[in-house]
Amino acid sequence: MTQAKVHFFPSEPLVALLGNPNCGKTALFNLLTGSRQKVANYSGVTVERKEGRLHFDSGKVIRILDLPGAYSLYPRSLDERVTCNVLHGNAIGEKRPDLVLCILSAMNLRRNLRLVLSAKRLGLPCVVVLNMVDIAKRQGLEINTEALSGLLGLPIIQSVGIEANGADALKHYLAQLDWKNLSALQVSNVDEGEESTVDHSAHTESDNIEVHHILQSLNLDQIIPDEVSDRLDAVLLHPVFGPIILCVLLFFIFQAVFSWATWPMDMIKAGVEWLGLIISNALPDHWLRSLLIDGILAGVGGVLIFLPQILILFFFILLLEESGYLPRAAYLLDRLMGRVGLSGRSFIPLLSSFACAIPGIMATRSISNPRDRLVTILIAPMMTCSARLPVYALLISAFIPDKTIGYVLDLQGFVLFILYIAGILGAMVVAWVLKRFTSEKLRLNALMMELPSYHLPRLSNLAIGLWQRAAIFLRRVGGIILIMTIGLWFLASFPLPPENASGASIQYSVAGMIGNALAVVFEPIGFNWQISIALVPGMAAREVVVSSLATVYALSSAGAEAADALVPLISNSWSLATALSLLAWFVFAPQCLSTIAAVKRETGSWKIPLVMLSYLFGLAYLAAFITYQLSLFFGLG
Numbered sequence: 001m002t003q004a005k006v007h008f009f010p011s012e013p014l015v016a017l018l019g020n021p022n023c024g025k026t027a028l029f030n031l032l033t034g035s036r037q038k039v040a041n042y043s044g045v046t047v048e049r050k051e052g053r054l055h056f057d058s059g060k061v062i063r064i065l066d067l068p069g070a071y072s073l074y075p076r077s078l079d080e081r082v083t084c085n086v087l088h089g090n091a092i093g094e095k096r097p098d099l100v101l102c103i104l105s106a107m108n109l110r111r112n113l114r115l116v117l118s119a120k121r122l123g124l125p126c127v128v129v130l131n132m133v134d135i136a137k138r139q140g141l142e143i144n145t146e147a148l149s150g151l152l153g154l155p156i157i158q159s160v161g162i163e164a165n166g167a168d169a170l171k172h173y174l175a176q177l178d179w180k181n182l183s184a185l186q187v188s189n190v191d192e193g194e195e196s197t198v199d200h201s202a203h204t205e206s207d208n209i210e211v212h213h214i215l216q217s218l219n220l221d222q223i224i225p226d227e228v229s230d231r232l233d234a235v236l237l238h239p240v241f242g243p244i245i246l247c248v249l250l251f252f253i254f255q256a257v258f259s260w261a262t263w264p265m266d267m268i269k270a271g272v273e274w275l276g277l278i279i280s281n282a283l284p285d286h287w288l289r290s291l292l293i294d295g296i297l298a299g300v301g302g303v304l305i306f307l308p309q310i311l312i313l314f315f316f317i318l319l320l321e322e323s324g325y326l327p328r329a330a331y332l333l334d335r336l337m338g339r340v341g342l343s344g345r346s347f348i349p350l351l352s353s354f355a356c357a358i359p360g361i362m363a364t365r366s367i368s369n370p371r372d373r374l375v376t377i378l379i380a381p382m383m384t385c386s387a388r389l390p391v392y393a394l395l396i397s398a399f400i401p402d403k404t405i406g407y408v409l410d411l412q413g414f415v416l417f418i419l420y421i422a423g424i425l426g427a428m429v430v431a432w433v434l435k436r437f438t439s440e441k442l443r444l445n446a447l448m449m450e451l452p453s454y455h456l457p458r459l460s461n462l463a464i465g466l467w468q469r470a471a472i473f474l475r476r477v478g479g480i481i482l483i484m485t486i487g488l489w490f491l492a493s494f495p496l497p498p499e500n501a502s503g504a505s506i507q508y509s510v511a512g513m514i515g516n517a518l519a520v521v522f523e524p525i526g527f528n529w530q531i532s533i534a535l536v537p538g539m540a541a542r543e544v545v546v547s548s549l550a551t552v553y554a555l556s557s558a559g560a561e562a563a564d565a566l567v568p569l570i571s572n573s574w575s576l577a578t579a580l581s582l583l584a585w586f587v588f589a590p591q592c593l594s595t596i597a598a599v600k601r602e603t604g605s606w607k608i609p610l611v612m613l614s615y616l617f618g619l620a621y622l623a624a625f626i627t628y629q630l631s632l633f634f635g636l637g
C-alpha cells in the first residue's frame with residue numbers, strides 16, 4: 001500500500017520576513033504579532049522558523065513567519081536552508097508564502113540590497129521594509145526612499161524595530177493590501193528556483209554591479225564609519241587589552257552572582273521558613289504534613305532560593321548580547337579555539353549553552369562546517385548551564401567559607417568561576433581529542449563573522465529577557481521539579497519501617513533500597529546513599545538533585561524543621577572530599593534527558609546522543625574518582 005501525506009494549510013495569507021542576519025526581523029516580528037521571540041545584537045539569533053499572527057482592526061488575520069537571517073538564497077548553513085526551504089515552498093507542513101517582506105538594515109544597504117535583488121527573482125510578491133532608520137537619522141544618513149523604491153521597482157516602508165509604534169506604518173500598509181491580487185508586487189523575471197540551472201556567480205556579479213549603481217545614484221556609495229564602535233573596538237579588540245578585559249568581565253560576573261544575591265536569597269529562605277512554620281502549626285503530625293514540609297516545601301523551596309543568582313547571571317548575559325559585545329568575544333577567542341580545532345563560530349552556541357544546552361545545540365545550525373557543528377554539539381553540554389547553578393551554589397555555600405580575600409576576591413564567587421572554567425577546559429580538551437580523529441581537509445577554520453555596531457542595551461528589553469528567564473525557571477520549579485519531588489517523597493516514605501526499626505524510616509523505603517544498591521557503584525567516588533538516590537530523579541533536570549537531596553535529608557532527620565536546613569545538614573555529614581567529588585561529577589555528567597533528546601533531533605539518529613551519553617558519564621566518573629582519591633590523599637576525607 002502506498003502512503004501519501006496531505007497537508008492542510010490555514011487559509012489566512014502567509015507573509016515571510018526575509019533579511020540579512022541582525023537586520024531586525026525578529027524585532028519587527030515581535031512588534032507585528034505581539035510575540036516575545038529572542039532579539040539580540042549578533043547574527044544567527046533566530047535559527048528556526050517561528051509563526052505569529054497579525055490581527056487587523058477589520059477582523060482580518062494574516063500569518064507571519066520570522067525566518068533565520070540569510071546572506072544569500074544559496075544556503076551554506078542549516079539555518080539559511082530553513083529560510084530557503086520556506087521561500088521555495090519546500091518547508092514541510094508549510095505553504096509557499098503569499099508575500100515576502102524584505103527587511104533592509106538602513107545601516108548596511110550594500111549587502112542588504114543584494115538579498116533584495118535575489119528575492120525579486122523568487123517570483124513572489126515582495127515589499128521592502130527599511131529598518132533601523134532611527135540610527136541612520138542619528139548618523140546623518142539620508143536615504144531617499146522614493147527614489148530607492150523607483151530603482152527597485154518595489155514599495156518601501158520605513159520602520160524602527162525597537163520602538164513600540166515603530167511598525168505602525170507597516171501594519172497600516174498590510175491592512176490596506178488587496179490580498180486576492182498581489183501581482184502588482186511581483187516581478188516577472190523569475191529564474192531562481194532552488195534547482196535553478198542558472199550559474200549563481202553570474203547573478204552575484206550582476207547584482208553587485210546593480211547595487212553599486214543604485215547606491216551611486218542615491219549618493220550613498222561612500223561608507224560612513226561608525227566612529228563610536230571603532231573607538232570602542234580599538235580597546236576591546238586590542239590584542240593585549242582585549243583578552244584581559246574579557247577575563248576581568250567574566251570574573252566580575254561570577255563575583256556578582258554570589259555577592260549581589262545574598263539579601264534576596266535570605267528573603268526567599270525566610271519566606272519558606274515562615275510557610276513551613278505555618279503548616280507545621282496548622283497540621284497534626286501526619287503523612288500530609290510530611291508531604292507538604294519534607295516533600296514539597298523542602299524540595300521546591302530548596303531550588304527556588306537560587307532564583308536571584310540565576311537572574312543575576314542572566315542580567316549580565318543579556319547585557320552582553322544586547323550590547324554587541326558577544327561576537328567580539330568570539331573574535332578574541334577564535335585563535336584560542338583554533339588551537340583545539342574549533343573556530344570562533346562555535347563560541348556563540350557554546351555561550352548560549354550557559355543558559356541551557358538545548359538552545360546552544362540548536363544555535364549550532366549557523367555553523368556551516370558539519371564537522372565543527374558536530375564537535376560543538378558534542379561539547380555543548382559541558383558548558384555550565386543554569387540548571388547546574390543551584391547544585392554548585394548549594395555545595396559552595398555548604399563547603400566554601402564566605403570570605404573576602406584582599407577586599408575584592410569573594411572566595412565563593414571565585415570557586416564558582418573555577419567550576420565554569422573547568423567545564424570550558426574539559427570541553428576544549430575533548431574538542432582537541434576529536435580533532436585528532438578528523439582529516440585535515442575538514443578543518444577549515446577561517447572565521448567570517450559580522451561585528452555589529454554597539455548598542456546601548458534598552459532597559460525594557462533587559463526587563464523582558466529577565467522576566468522570561470524567571471518564568472522559565474518558575475515553570476520548571478512548579479512543573480518537573482515539583483512532580484519529581486512529590487514522586488520521590490512517596491518512594492522515600494513507603495513502605496513504612498517495621499515496628500522495631502532503629503534507623504531513619506527512609507532507609508526502609510523503596511528509594512532507600514535503590515540508594516543503597518547504587519551506593520556500591522558510587523562508593524569509590526565518595527557518594528553516600530542519599531546522594532545516590534538524588535542522582536536518579538536528577539536525570540530529568542539537574543536542579544532536581546537539590547530538591548531531592550532536600551527531601552531525602554528532611555525525611556532522614558527527625559524533626560519538621562528541615563525545610564530550609566540543607567546547607568548545615570550536608571556540611572555536617574559530608575566530607576570535603578565528597579563535596580569536591582560531587583562538584584567534579586556535575587562539571588561533566590549529562591544529568592539531563594532533554595539535552596540528549598535535542599541532540600537526537602538535531603543529528604537525526606541515536607548514534608551521536610549515545611556516544612555523548614557514554615563519554616560524558618565516563619568523564620564524570622573519572623573526574624569524580626580522581627578528585628575524591630586526591631582529596632583523601634591530602635587528608636580532606
Ligand SMILES: Nc1nc2c(ncn2[C@@H]2O[C@H](COP(=O)(O)OP(=O)(O)OP(=O)(O)O)[C@@H](O)[C@H]2O)c(=O)[nH]1
Pocket residue numbers: 019020021022023024025026027028038039040041042043044045046047067068069070131132133134135159160161162322455
Ligand atoms: N536602533 C535600532 N535597533 C534595532 C532596530 N531593529 C532591531 N534593532 C536591534 O538590532 C538587533 C538585532 O535585532 P533582531 O531582531 O534580533 O535581528 P534579526 O534580523 O532577527 O537577527 P537574526 O535572527 O540573527 O537573523 C537587536 O539588538 C535589536 O534590538 C531598529 O530599528 N533600530
Ligand SMILES: [Mg+2]
Pocket residue numbers: 025026027038039045046067068069
Ligand atoms: Mg531573528
